[in-house]
Amino acid sequence: QKEVEQNSGPLSVPEGAIASLNCTYSDRGSQSFFWYRQYSGKSPELIMFIYSNGDKEDGRFTAQLNKASQYVSLLIRDSQPSDSATYLCAVNMISGSRLTFGEGTQLTVNP
């Protein structure tokens, strides 16, 4: 079992729709969770982080965390073509400063 697993892509949604990106993790003691966006050929940039169970909203983005189910998701409302990118889920395992990344989900938003 991989330590961090993301839903397999690629994911394609029409412009204006909600895109749902999912991530599960194996270490029950994980404390912090990050979503990064990576455009093709570029470095990852932080979208959101979440530490507590529940929802966290920032503009069109909502991160959801359920520690009991070891599940974290990212919802993108009113998806735009500029949201087309690979989204990386990263989990900080209980061991400390090591972020473990999923393989990413490629999202395409069609005009």
Add this chain to the structure above:
Amino acid sequence: DGGITQSPKYLFRKEGQNVTLSCEQNLNHDAMYWYRQDPGQGLRLIYYSQIVNDFQKGDIAEGYSVSREKKESFPLTVTSAQKNPTAFYLCASSISWVGTDTQYFGPGTRLTVL
């Protein structure tokens, strides 16, 4: 402007050659990291440094070496012992090594073996 710089942007290496990738940050961050990304893959940790003059191996340290003589600099050397070095190399930093601190990334160096 505060940020993380990496150089060069593109690097070509011949078989048997050692090459050094530069990473500099002016964010006053204590912790720095090196990751490798292969096409269609997530990031894998090569080395990390929690504080100056200290560093630890990550998951794929074989064939790589680092130094951390200054707080703002964390160069990575890809040695000839690394058999498949062609990849996208990313440097990151965070305020401290505490797990809740966000890691910020530099623009990356794309290394190709000729």
